[in-house]
Amino acid sequence: MTNAALHVARTGLDAQNSRMQVIANNLANVNTTGFKRDRANFESLDYQQITAPGAPSSDANKYATGLNLGTGVKIMATSRIDTQGSLQTTDRSLDLAISGQGFFQVTKPDGTAAYTRDGSFSTNADGTVVTSDGLPLQPQIQIPANATNVTIATDGTVSAALQGQSNTTTLGKIQTVRFQNASGLQAESGDLLIETAASGAPQVGDAGTDGRGTITQGSLEASNVDITQELVDMIETQRAYEVNSKVIKGTDEMLQTANQQL
């Protein structure tokens, strides 16, 4: 009881520290293709009831109000803010951006699926379309070595002109995936997101259908981190950290006075 204030202020320092980490990660990813900023959500911890309202204060009287002491704060969750990042034209034929909701589906080395908005694709030695980390796009698209002028339509249809042939050939279709609760996806390294119980099952389909966004060829989606917003959040976090450390100092001084003078 005597040092409750110290512990409460410590929860404040911890929470602000975690928020700073979220902000630092957002700022670190300001140039990461397809990155979505996170926001830290605070939640106050449960209250401790010292005196219940209505409890007897004497034989005849009752406390009109209770004494409920709060026990601090914690970071409950981070929410990914899924607003669209701006599209930047690159003129590379395998740079793809999704306008609207949805993700590209890729296969990880262990065979499981992962999802990403980072559309900087390339081809590997056998012509398979892969991410910059070498993960193949799902369903797989093969681009033959003699293909020229690869075009990708807004619905994901990949076509190319093959040398020696007069007509363009369709090579496959890139499908996109959406989720009931995309903010429930778990972030992994390499700009990948994976399905969780909170995100719901992936709904695979053609780009531009059922609310899936359309594909823009020759563009990349920039990170949606807004530096000004992050800097303002950072100052707010710093100030909150400062006041919580002042509480610790203040409470310590109270205890110090008691220890020295009594």
Added chain:
Amino acid sequence: MDRLIYSSLAAMRGAMGRQATIANNLANVNTSGFRGEIANAQSLWIRGQELNGRATVSDEVKGADMSKGTAAQTGRDLDVSLNGDAMLTVQAADGSEAYTRRGDLQQTNSGLLTTGDGSIVMGENGPITLPAADTVSITADGTIYIVPQGGDPQAPQQVDKLKLVSPGGSTIAKGLDGLFRNTAGGTLPSDPDARVSSRSLEGSNVSASSALVDMIDTSRAWDSQIKMLTTAQELDKSSADLMQLPQ
């Protein structure tokens, strides 16, 4: 012998409780929709046989400061800030109906709408579940519209309406889970005039500067009680000296 030191002890306990309340307010300076607590001290007279000779202090948290926090634009479709004294209705973990100013709404995997701290948001027809949707928007009166998956963006469909309440004449108090309830028991009726602003979020209403001033005030009150205790100690000592027989 005078029980001065017990009065001081009660005051010091009160000051430490107040300090804990201030610490909790400041810890929640960034909690969305948080309402700071007001610590209040009242004197408690101890009835003597002949006269009311001694007052001690009973410290209590009087209630929450219901002033508004600053709302900021977030751009997130499911963030709402409440105008005036309107509150969102939620289902607390114990199943009872409670109220909150926290408007960072989230969806679970089944589409159930909750607040950022996991309380289920109540609509006019009970808990709200959003179907798979391309876009979700919330109008000023709390009506939730969606464009269903693959639906016509020009023809949004109404899903439900947030149950918005205004305490009005009823007294509401914060419970141990940080949610507000009607102290008289029962639930508050929905208020058709209550308004929300979507894509914005209300911050905590804790003012760091006034909380710091309160903290200084509290620690000075603590110091003066210590002064009382040392004075009592000296008084005690001098009376003991008086009693001492000359050698």
